[in-house]
Amino acid sequence: MPNKSISLKQLRLLVVDDDSDTRKILTTLFKLEGAEVIAAACASEALEAMLDFQPDILICDICMPGEDGYSLLEKIRTLNKQQTQREIPAIALTAFVHEEDRIYGLLTGFHSYLYKPIDLKELVFLVSNLIEQSNN
Template structure:
C-alpha cells in the first residue's frame, strides 16, 4: 500500500488503522452526491456526520454541533470554502473558531502555491477523492491513527 503525507508531515500508510469512532464532523458541499458519499463512508467508519449544503448551514452546524473537524468543498455556489474558513477563523475558540479543517479542491497537491490557496485549512483532498485517503486524512488530523 502507498503512504500519504499526513497533516503533521509524517507518512500515513493505508495499512494503518484509522479510528473514527466518536468523531463529530461537519461536511459542507453543494453537491448532494458528494455529501451523501462522504457521510456514508465516514459514518461506516464510526464517525458522526452532519452534512450541509452551504457555508451558512455549516456555520450553524458548527455552533450547534461542536464538531471535531470541518470538511469543506472550496468551489461552492454562494459563499465558497475560502470565505467559509475566514468566517470560521473569526469565531471565538469556544464557538469553533479553531476547528481543524480539510479543504476539498480540484487543485492537485503539487500546485506550487497550494499553501497560499488553503490558508486556514490543515488538510487538503484533491478531486476525484480517494475514499481511503479521505479516511486517512480525517484520522490523521484527529490524531486517531494507529500504525500497524
C-alpha cells in the same frame, strides 16, 4: 491505508459541499467508520450547524456558490474560537489542481488539500492523522 489504531468512533465531522452526491458519499463513509456527521450544502448551512454541533474536523469544498470554502473557514474559525477557544482542523476538497491553489489553501488555514475526485482511503487516512495530531 488508514491508521487503524486511531478510532473515528465518536468523532464529529462537518462536511460542506454543494454537490449532493459528494455529501452522501462522505456522510456514509464516515458514519460507517463510526463518526457522527453533519453535512451542509452551503456556507450558511454550515454556519448554522456550527451553532449546535461542535465538529472535531471540517471537510470543506472550496468552490461553492455564494460563498467559497476559504471565507467559510475564516468564519468558522472565528466562531469556534469564541465558543471553544480551539482551532478546528480542516481539509479542503477542490477541483482547483494548480500548485498555487494548493499553497494558497494551506496558507489560508486548511491542514490538507485534496483534489477531486477524492481517494476515499486517503481522506480517511488524513482524518485519522489530524485526530492523532490534535490528541498530541
